[in-house]
Amino acid sequence: MREWICGRNPVYETLLARRRHLFRLLVAEGAQEKGRLAEIQRLCQEQKLPVERVSRQRLQSLDENPQGVALEASAYPYSNLEDILLLAESRLEPLFVLILDALQDPQNLGALLRTAEVVGVHGVLLPLRHTVTVTPAVVSASSGASEHLLVAQMNLAQAIGELKEAGAWVVGLEGSQTAERVDQVRLDGPIALVVGGEGQGMRLLIHDSCDILMRLPMRGQVESLNASVAASVALYMTWQRRGFGIY
DSSP states (O other), X not given: OEEEEESHHHHHHHHHHOOSOEEEEEEETTOOOOTHHHHHHHHHHHTTOOEEEEOXXXXXXXXXXXXXXXXXXXXXXXXXXXXXXXXXHHTTOOOEEEEEESOOOHHHHHHHHHHHHHHTOSEEEEOSSSSOOOOHHHXXXXXXXXXXXXXXXXXXXXXXXXXXXXXXXXXXXXXXXXXXXXXXXXXXXXXXXXXXXXXXXXXXXXXXXXXEEXXXXXXXXXXXXXXXXXXXXXXXXXXXXXXXXOO
């Protein structure tokens, strides 16, 4: 299966990561080869990837805002939980995993993958069904960060059991007043942070599998934060508790 990655940053990061099979690059006629586009051209030359000049209309048939460039690539290369555990071990770091239970919005998934990559998450877990997956729209929303992350799709209840066996503390993020405030939860050891879907939150089985439920304190009039915003805040607070280690 092949797909088109569009946008200068997503294309650049895909080329840089070298995790997909790549087939060709399309560049808009008249586009100036400078800045990010020049770096993309350099990577294509290094990887002996064919580059074709095409009309802007051709590129816009692939994406609403291709930014003058499109990369034909194989489907997203999913990983598995073992890869994620081995990555944490190889870095000599306490495990840091993000579990996303049935997100539906590609923009939310892309934003969360971007934050996860920035804070050094070792891997992201998605359920097997009823979830948005890593599509070209998600790659674009993540600004290409998805290409540098280990993302696995699996039975989340089973994954949580395996993470607990590996020593992880499973922390579910929710807004109820019965949940512990984030400043009262230990986040400096091996952690799996669970975030529910938009609106519905975590499914019951996943909710009940958590070791502890955690909430972000709020004082404004708006009832709650967007799922991706809340999870991003929680990810940064977890990273802070871990001393902002250089990953």
